[in-house]
Amino acid sequence: MSSPVQPPAASLVQSVDWLAIAPPTIVAVVALVVLVADLFVAEHRKAVLGWTSVAGLAAATLMLLPLLDGDRSTFCLTGDTTVCSYTADRFTLVIQFLVLGGALLAALLSVTALKDARKELPEGEYWFLLLSSAAGAALLPASRDLATLIVALEVASLPAFALVGLRYGDRKSSEAALKFFLSSVTATAVSLMGISFVYATTGTLYLTQVADRIQHVDGQFHTLAQTGVVLTLVGFAFKTAAVPFHFWVPDTYVGAPLPIAAYLSVIGKAVGFSGLILVTVVALPSYADVWGPALAALAALTMTVGNAGALRQQATRAYSAVRLLAWSSVGQAGYLLVPIAAAAYSGDAEKSIGSTVAYALMYGAVNLGAFAVAALVGRTKTPNRIADYRGLYASSPLSALLLAFFLLCLAGLPPGIIGLFAKVTVFSAAVDAGLGWLAVVMAVNVVIALFYYLQWTALLFRAPEGEPEKHRVPGPVTAAIALTAVLGIALSGAPQLVLRFTDTQLF
Numbered sequence: 268m269s270s271p272v273q274p275p276a277a278s279l280v281q282s283v284d285w286l287a288i289a290p291p292t293i294v295a296v297v298a299l300v301v302l303v304a305d306l307f308v309a310e311h312r313k314a315v316l317g318w319t320s321v322a323g324l325a326a327a328t329l330m331l332l333p334l335l336d337g338d339r340s341t342f343c344l345t346g347d348t349t350v351c352s353y354t355a356d357r358f359t360l361v362i363q364f365l366v367l368g369g370a371l372l373a374a375l376l377s378v379t380a381l382k383d384a385r386k387e388l389p390e391g392e393y394w395f396l397l398l399s400s401a402a403g404a405a406l407l408p409a410s411r412d413l414a415t416l417i418v419a420l421e422v423a424s425l426p427a428f429a430l431v432g433l434r435y436g437d438r439k440s441s442e443a444a445l446k447f448f449l450s451s452v453t454a455t456a457v458s459l460m461g462i463s464f465v466y467a468t469t470g471t472l473y474l475t476q477v478a479d480r481i482q483h484v485d486g487q488f489h490t491l492a493q494t495g496v497v498l499t500l501v502g503f504a505f506k507t508a509a510v511p512f513h514f515w516v517p518d519t520y521v522g523a524p525l526p527i528a529a530y531l532s533v534i535g536k537a538v539g540f541s542g543l544i545l546v547t548v549v550a551l552p553s554y555a556d557v558w559g560p561a562l563a564a565l566a567a568l569t570m571t572v573g574n575a576g577a578l579r580q581q582a583t584r585a586y587s588a589v590r591l592l593a594w595s596s597v598g599q600a601g602y603l604l605v606p607i608a609a610a611a612y613s614g615d616a617e618k619s620i621g622s623t624v625a626y627a628l629m630y631g632a633v634n635l636g637a638f639a640v641a642a643l644v645g646r647t648k649t650p651n652r653i654a655d656y657r658g659l660y661a662s663s664p665l666s667a668l669l670l671a672f673f674l675l676c677l678a679g680l681p682p683g684i685i686g687l688f689a690k691v692t693v694f695s696a697a698v699d700a701g702l703g704w705l706a707v708v709m710a711v712n713v714v715i716a717l718f719y720y721l722q723w724t725a726l727l728f729r730a731p732e733g734e735p736e737k738h739r740v741p742g743p744v745t746a747a748i749a750l751t752a753v754l755g756i757a758l759s760g761a762p763q764l765v766l767r768f769t770d771t772q773l774f
Contacts, residue, residue, distance in 0.1 A: 282341065282343075283341055283342070284339055284340070284341035286330075286333060286334065286339070287334065287339040287340070287341050287353065287355040287409075288341060288353060288355075288409075289327070289330040290327045290328070290330050290331055290363055290367060290405050291327070291363075291402045291403075291405040291406045291409075292402075293323060293326055293327040293330060294323060294324065294327045294367070294370075294398050294401050294402040294405060295398070295399070295402040296323075297319065297320060297322075297323030297324075297326075297327075297398055298323075298394075298395050298398035298399045298402060299395075300319065300323075301316050301319055301320055301391065301394045301395050301398065302391065302395040304316060304319070304391075305390070305391025305392075305394075305395070306391075308391075313381075313390040313391070314378070314381075314382070314390075316390055316391060316394050317374070317377065317378045317381060317390065317394060318378070319394075320374050320394045320397065320398055321371065321374045321375060321378065323398065324367055324370050324371040324374055324398070324401065325371055327367050327405070328364065328367040328368055328371060331360050331363055331364055331367070334355050334360055335360065338354065338355065338356040338357070339354070339355045340353065340354045340355070340411075341353050344473075349475075350473050350475060350476060351411055351473075352410065352411055352412045352415050352473070353409050353410065353411065353415070354409055354411050355409055358408065358541075358544075358620070358624070359408045359409045361624050361628070362407075362408035362537055362541045362624070362627075363405050363408060363409070365533070365534075365537050365627060365628055365631050366401065366404045366405050366408075366534050366537050366538070367401065367405055368631075369530065369533040369534045369537070369631050369635060370397070370398075370400075370401035370404070370530065370534060372529070372635045372639070372747045372750060372751065373397070373526045373527070373529050373530040373534070373635070374397065374526075375743040375744070375746050375747040375750075376525070376526035376529060376638070376639060376642050376743065376744060376747050377393070377394075377397065377524070377526040377527075378743040379642070379646075379741045379743050379744050380524055380525060380526050380642065381393060382741075383646060384434070384524075386435075387434050387435050387436075387437070388433055388434055388435075388524065389433065389435075392429075392433065393430065393433060395426075396426035396427075396429050396430050396433070397426070397430060397527075397530070399422065399426040400422070400423050400424075400425075400426040400427050400430070400530075400534075401423075401534070402422065403418075403419050403420070403421070403422025403423035403424075403426075403538075404419075404423040404534050404537065404538045406418075406419040406422065406423075407419035407420060407423060407538050407541055407542055408537075408541040408545075410545065411473065411474050411475070411545070411549075412472045412473045412474060413462045413465070413466070413472040413473075413474070413477070413499075413546075413550070414472050416542055416545065416546070417455075417458065417459065417462065417502075419538075420455070420502065420503075420506070420538065420542060421455065423534075423535075423538050424451055424455075424506070424538075427447070427527070427530075427531060427535070428444055428447055428448040428451070429444070430523065430524070430527045430530075431443050431444040431447055431519055431522060431523040431527060431531075432444025432445070432522070433524070434524065437522070439521065439522045440522045440523065441522075442518065442522060443518045443519045443520075443521065443522025443523060444519075444522065444523075446515050446518055446519065447515050447519045450505065450512070450514070450515045451505060451515070454501055454502045454504075454505035454506075454512060455502050455505075457498050457501045457502065458498065458499055458500075458501055458502025458503070459502075460498050461494070461495045461496070461497065461498025461499030461500070461501065461502075462495070462499055463495070464491050464492065464494055464495025464498065465477060465481070465492065465495040465496065465499060465550075467488075467491065467495075468481065468484045468488045468491055468492040468495065469481050469484070469492075474545060474546075474549045474550040475549070475550075477550045477551070478549065478550050478551065478552055478553065481550075481551065481553060481554065482553045492554075493554065493557055496551055496554045496557050496558060497557065497558075497561065499546055500543065500546065500547070500558060500561065500562075502542075503539050503540075503542040503543040503546060504539070504543070504565060505539070506535060506536070506538055506539025506542065507536055507539035507540055507543060507600050507603070507604065508535075508536070508539075508569075508596065508597050508600050509565045509566075509568075509569045509600055509601075509604060510565065510568045510569040510571075510572045510573070510597070510601075511568075513569065513572065513573070513597045513600075516593050516594075516596065516597055517576070517590050517593045517594060519531065519593075520532070520589050520590070520592070520593040520596075521586045521589050521590060521593070525589070525638065525641060525642045525645055525651075526638075526642065528589060528592075528593070528638065529634075529635055529638035529639070529642075532592065532593070532596045532634055532635075532638065533630070533631040533634055533635055536596070536599075536600060536603065536627070536630075537627060537631065540603055540607070540623060540627060543562075543607060544607060544620055544623065547562070547607060547610070547611070548607070548610050548616050548620060552616070555610075555611035555612070556611070558611060559608055559610075559611025559612055560608075560611075562604055562607055562608035562611070563605075563608040563611075563702060563705055565601075565604055565608075566601050566602075566604035566605045566608050566705060566709075567601070567705055567708045568601070569597060569598070569600050569601035569604060570598050570599075570600075570601025570602055570708065570709060570712040571601070571708065571712060572597065572598075573594050573595065573596070573597030573598030573599070573600065573601055574594075574595075574598040574712050574715045574716050574719075575715070576594035576597065576598075577591050577594035577595045577598060577716070577719050578715060578718065578719050580594065580653065580719070582652060582653040582654040582726070583652055583653075583654050584652060585650040585651075585652060586650060586651050586652070587651075587652045587653045587654075588641055588644075588651045588652060588653050588655070588656065588723075589641065589651055591653060591719065591723070592634070592637060592638065592641065595677065595716070595719075595720075596634065598712065598716060599630050599634070599677070601709075601712070602626060602690065602693050602709065602712075603623055603626055603627060603630070603693075605623075605693050605694075605696060605697050605702075605705060605709060606619040606620065606621075606622035606623040606626070606692075606693055606696040606697075607619070607620070607623055608697075608700075608702065608705070609622075609696040609697050609699070609700035609702055609705075610700075611700075612700040612701055612702060613696070613699060613700040618696070619696045619700065622692045622693050622695070622696040623693075625689055625692055626689040626690075626692065626693050628758075629676065629685045629686060629688075629689040629755075629758065630677070630689070632685075632751050632754040632755050632758070633672075633673040633676040633677055633683070633685075633686065633751065633755050634673070634677065635747070635751050636669065636670075636672075636673040636747075636748060636751030636752060636755060637670060637673040637674065637677070639744060639747040639748045639751060640666050640669060640670040640673070640748060642744060643663075643666060643740060643744050643748070644656060644659070644666075653723055653726065654726075656670075656723065656726055656727055657726050657727075657729050657731055657732060658727075658728075658729055658730060658731025658732070659727045660727050660728045661730075661731050662731070663740070666740070666748070667727040667728065669748060669752050670724075670727060671724045671727055671728075672752070672755065672756075673751070673755065674720045674721075674723055674724050675720070675724065676755055676759070677716075677720055678713075678716055678717050678720035678721065679713060680717070680720075680721075682759060683755070683759060684758075684759035684760075684762055685755060685758040685759045685762050688762035689762075690709075690713060693709070694706055694709060694710070697709065
């Protein structure tokens with residue numbers, strides 16, 4: 268008796284759009300090349316590894332240009348090509364530009380930092396870890412399923428732990444890495460539990476399918492779904508350094524090599540915020556009544572605690588300049604959270620998200636610039652105290668003027684028009700969404716922040732104590748400062764370009 272004919276099985280082989288995945292792929296391949304090359308390159312020629320890494324990050328950034336002509340998706344379900352794991356849309360490209368551009372600037376700072384470290388930092392391992400982290404960070408904004416999202420988050424995070432503690436024999440560095448690692452692993456574990464709850468109630472990991480199915484969850488699973496939503500947000504709140512998940516930031520920034528502190532301050536936040544946006548606005552819009560109030564409260568708490576911490580920094584304390592930038596970055600994270608919270612209440616969520624992305628671009632450029640000048644001063648004054656910047660204009664006029672510009676951008680004062688523009692955009696998002704109380708909290712915090720930004724700026728132009736010390740600016744540091752300055756000045760001249768560039772399409 269012949270058996271019935273079985274229907275042909277659906278093919279599980281997915282097509283791959285190599286152009287769409289080129290940016291993170293190039294960074295990952297260069298990381299492997301550097302790791303292998305480190306075995307064969309002589310000790311006195313290790314600098315070639317750094318320049319190879321810089322070239323790889325530059326090439327990956329340039330590969331974003333061919334993707335501007337339209338949205339591309341890959342790794343899609345064979346039965347439904349609209350459900351994909353990787354999408355290169357406008358939102359993805361803007362965040363990838365921020366991540367890869369920021370990693371490139373951190374790499375330029377690292378070239379000089381490694382030379383100055385005099386073998387305290389192993390060069391091959393350093394470049395491999397930095398590139399691996401950047402590859403994960405570039406993958407995350409393109410992720411459109413929860414599994415890929417978590418994998419990208421961990422690929423971005425795990426090398427960062429090692430980078431923070433990579434300096435040989437430095438107790439402060441090891442302590443910072445341990446604190447960073449333990450708190451991050453805890454947050455990730457909580458997030459994974461939340462994702463398992465979401466999967467249990469929806470039966471899918473794809474963000475668009477989660478958004479559709481979670482609206483029709485059986486009544487008895489409603490509490491489980493709500494719990495899953497809240498727990499999922501914890502891991503991303505940690506990456507954004509939102510209060511109360513911020514306590515690792517000051518010690519980690521001080522213990523890490525300065526280029527890594529700069530990297531974490533911008534790329535770490537870009538990873539956290541892009542993940543937060545994808546989880547809330549794309550996957551869980553129907554639970555806006557859960558995550559909206561939670562993010563609004565987090566935003567108010569984060570900006571207040573961050574600015575209060577920055578205000579308390581003493582100018583003569585060791586590493587007070589780095590600590591102030593660390594606490595300032597916590598305060599800035601609060602501003603970045605405001606439009607995401609507003610998206611829960613707004614009729615135009617994409618406009619709100621565009622405000623966050625625009626602010627992130629401004630913050631990334633000028634904060635990396637401030638860290639670049641801090642790296643320059645730290646070469647001759649290792650404690651890197653705020654007091655060490657007194658009279659910087661007398662010894663290095665251009666560096667002082669640019670640091671003043673970066674600080675005024677962060678404060679939102681002219682001539683840093685882009686900082687003012689970004690803050691007004693975020694403020695408008697809160698007002699338009701009916702979050703008047705949050706706009707008031709933000710306004711108060713902006714005034715508080717003015718004090719410590721202006722105090723540091725004024726110190727740059729005061730008479731120096733003793734003979735002014737000349738700062739020799741290495742080529743890579745010059746390039747990093749110049750790139751951030753050009754970007755900040757260009758955006759201050761035409762701030763409307765930012766919103767046009769960040770016109771995101773997430774739905």
